Amino acid sequence: MKFFAIERINKIFFHMVNRLILIILITASFITCAYSMQLHTEIQKEADTKVHKIYLLHHDFEFDVYKVSPGDIIEIINQSDISHSVYIETPDETIINIDEKLYVQTPGVSVRWKVPESGEFTLRCWIHPVIHAKLLISESID
Numbered sequence: 001m002k003f004f005a006i007e008r009i010n011k012i013f014f015h016m017v018n019r020l021i022l023i024i025l026i027t028a029s030f031i032t033c034a035y036s037m038q039l040h041t042e043i044q045k046e047a048d049t050k051v052h053k054i055y056l057l058h059h060d061f062e063f064d065v066y067k068v069s070p071g072d073i074i075e076i077i078n079q080s081d082i083s084h085s086v087y088i089e090t091p092d093e094t095i096i097n098i099d100e101k102l103y104v105q106t107p108g109v110s111v112r113w114k115v116p117e118s119g120e121f122t123l124r125c126w127i128h129p130v131i132h133a134k135l136l137i138s139e140s141i142d
């Protein structure tokens with residue numbers, strides 16, 4: 001009689017452990033699924049982001065004016081054979097260094113900057129104060 005009782009307890013315990021493992025596996029797969037969906041959304045968002053290439057040709061920007069939208073990315077590519085150090089001046093004259101670590105943009109190097117709110121910004125170079133271009137940020141640009 002005592003043997004059957006122990007066997008019954010063993011069975012219940014075994015059943016409970018099985019259920020617990022099953023619950024853990026289901027929970028883990030839900031977490032993994034949710035994480036991969038979030039990752040996919042982020043990758044998709046990044047792929048949808050418009051990237052505007054701004055070339056630095058020898059001693060100036062390629063164009064005087066660049067029109068972009070908030071959330072876009074500008075990529076400043078130094079295609080000249082001299083170094084530049086481009087920064088951005090906001091409408092209230094605040095200075096933004098695009099890359100805090102990369103002060104000098106040597107030939108061939110490019111830097112990226114995510115465009116914030118609307119406004120008339122200016123691209124300037126620390127090394128060559130004569131170099132500048134307007135960066136017009138507006139919602140309606142396609």
Ligand SMILES: [Cu+2]
Nearest residue numbers: 084125127128
């Ligand atoms: Cu320069």
